Amino acid sequence: MFAKKLRHFSNPMKIGLIYPSRSRKRTYTSSHPPLQHFFDTNPYIPSFFLPSLSLLTIAACTPKEHELRLIDERIEPIDFDAPFDIVGISIMTEQARRGYEIAEEFRKRGVFTVIGGIHASILANEAKKHCDSVVVGEGESSWPVLLKDFAQGAARPFYRSPEPFDLSLSPAPRYDLVDPNIYPFFPVQTTRGCPLDCSFCSATKIYGPVYRLKSIAQVLAELDALLKISINRKVVFNDDNMFLNRAQSCELFRAITPLRIKYFAESDVSIADDESLLRLMAKSGCVTVFVGFESLIAENLNAIQPKKWKLRFLEKYEAACAKIQEYGIQVLGAFILGFDHDDSAVFERTAEFVLKNHIFGQFHILTPFPGTRTRDELVAQGRLPNDDDNWDLYSCFDPVFTPKYMIKEDLSNGLLHIYESAYTKEAYEKRSRHMIQMFRNLRLKSTGNLPSF
Ligand code: B12
Numbered sequence: 001m002f003a004k005k006l007r008h009f010s011n012p013m014k015i016g017l018i019y020p021s022r023s024r025k026r027t028y029t030s031s032h033p034p035l036q037h038f039f040d041t042n043p044y045i046p047s048f049f050l051p052s053l054s055l056l057t058i059a060a061c062t063p064k065e066h067e068l069r070l071i072d073e074r075i076e077p078i079d080f081d082a083p084f085d086i087v088g089i090s091i092m093t094e095q096a097r098r099g100y101e102i103a104e105e106f107r108k109r110g111v112f113t114v115i116g117g118i119h120a121s122i123l124a125n126e127a128k129k130h131c132d133s134v135v136v137g138e139g140e141s142s143w144p145v146l147l148k149d150f151a152q153g154a155a156r157p158f159y160r161s162p163e164p165f166d167l168s169l170s171p172a173p174r175y176d177l178v179d180p181n182i183y184p185f186f187p188v189q190t191t192r193g194c195p196l197d198c199s200f201c202s203a204t205k206i207y208g209p210v211y212r213l214k215s216i217a218q219v220l221a222e223l224d225a226l227l228k229i230s231i232n233r234k235v236v237f238n239d240d241n242m243f244l245n246r247a248q249s250c251e252l253f254r255a256i257t258p259l260r261i262k263y264f265a266e267s268d269v270s271i272a273d274d275e276s277l278l279r280l281m282a283k284s285g286c287v288t289v290f291v292g293f294e295s296l297i298a299e300n301l302n303a304i305q306p307k308k309w310k311l312r313f314l315e316k317y318e319a320a321c322a323k324i325q326e327y328g329i330q331v332l333g334a335f336i337l338g339f340d341h342d343d344s345a346v347f348e349r350t351a352e353f354v355l356k357n358h359i360f361g362q363f364h365i366l367t368p369f370p371g372t373r374t375r376d377e378l379v380a381q382g383r384l385p386n387d388d389d390n391w392d393l394y395s396c397f398d399p400v401f402t403p404k405y406m407i408k409e410d411l412s413n414g415l416l417h418i419y420e421s422a423y424t425k426e427a428y429e430k431r432s433r434h435m436i437q438m439f440r441n442l443r444l445k446s447t448g449n450l451p452s453f
Pocket residue numbers: 028029048049050051052053054055057058087088089090091092093094095114115116117118119121135137138139140143187189200201202203204206207238239240369370394395396397
């Protein structure tokens with residue numbers, strides 16, 4: 001207690017910002033040993049090892065006079081005896097149990113502990129049991145208030161922004177705090193919010209349905225800060241759905257073209273209908289686009305959105321992959337397995353789609369994250385206990401509930417089967433040859449009479 005009191009008044013304060021990890025591995029995590037082994041050893045799976053943009057953003061909202069340290073547990077062990085006054089911990093659901101453990105360790109030593117992030121925002125009372133303060137929702141405005149309150153010995157148990165944060169006030173993330181030799185990619189976020197309302201998505205529970213955008217000048221300033229330290233100019237745009245405002249997207253791509261970055265972006269499939277957008281994306285350095293296909297089964301798509309928006313595109317999925325690739329942009333399709341209309345044939349069907357269309361795939365098991373309609377429905381149907389909190393299993397690579405037409409083991413084995421089929425040496429080489437052909441065609445177009453690229 002004595003130590004805690006002393007630290008209340010240390011000025012400047014020593015602040016640790018921590019990204020928890022269940023294991024010190026840079027790959028995905030599954031409790032199914034064969035799948036984990038596959039993730040750890042397969043050289044062909046694309047992986048995105050990024051510093052936490054949540055914490056880089058919180059760091060940027062910390063008044064400059066304080067001493068800050070960013071700790072990414074995936075790459076370094078935590079020194080629980082470090083002389084911090086405050087530690088801030090960011091948690092997604094998968095990280096919750098470990099995040100709570102870390103908070104408790106620091107609390108035992110008299111350090112003031114704060115938890116934020118999507119899981120803590122949705123289950124704030126649960127998080128509060130393990131720490132001193134919980135920051136609910138976007139932290140840009142609450143964090144500086146919390147620090148002030150703490151310095152005066154008057155920190156509150158919960159902080160929450162009264163309304164969605166005005167993104168035009170968001171400071172450039174503190175990229176300077178991370179070692180560019182460790183991270184191959186750097187994250188930038190240009191928008192928040194999504195109106196599409198998928199039943200399994202928890203992102204909108206924190207950001208809301210209204211699409212908010214940073215200005216072009218802001219994004220350029222962030223890229224400028226990032227490029228001061230990035231070695232290979234590789235950027236991941238961490239937006240859930242980057243292209244919902246096409247006019248702004250086009251303007252942004254024109255503005256970033258001279259920067260010569262290589263980037264990865266996330267979108268829904270509708271971008272394939274907009275060739276002028278695809279052209280600008282390719283010219284501005286987009287190498288891969290992550291597309292939320294979700295499922296190849298109409299009944300599943302029918303069930304996930306009240307407005308059936310994704311269902312309308314199902315018939316165009318194959319043509320969409322081809323169209324995006326035509327512009328030299330690779331597709332990484334996101335698929336979810338374990339919906340109510342999936343049976344054990346779904347794994348082969350999904351693997352075939354990915355191989356046939358020369359795309360990469362990210363395959364997740366349907367996971368009932370807190371706050372989602374998926375979770376509410378499963379609880380109402382008696383298929384998931386309301387208080388299920390085995391958060392280590394919420395990795396998207398572990399079954400949490402039993403799907404209608406399979407047993408849990410089918411899901412784990414089926415997922416392994418898809419990964420093993422999609423990420424062989426042969427599949428890798430076939431994909432590469434296909435993309436080389438796409439680039440050749442592009443060059444032909446730009447030199448011949450075909451519409452120019
Ligand atoms: C980019 C991204 C990734 C990237 C990078 C993650 C990273 N290292 O930063 C990659 C591809 C690696 C990834 C992986 C995963 N992801 Co992800 N990811 C995202 C995405 C699209 C953006 C996250 C982001 O950078 N946001 C920008 C920052 C600035 O915003 P923020 O995180 O919301 O932080 C704000 C507040 O939450 C708060 N805050 C956050 N932390 C803290 C801490 C403190 C102390 C304070 C005060 C405040 C605070 O303040 C911040 C500023 O306002 C989100 C969707 C989303 N909209 O959040 C999904 C999302 C977070 N991911 C999700 C999932 C499920 C996963 C995986 C489990 C999936 C998987 N198996 O592949 C893994 C888990 C990886 C892990 N444990 O590290 C889910 C999480 C659901 C949940 N309830 O947990 C989301 C919400 C997607 C969704 N639609 O459901 N992800």
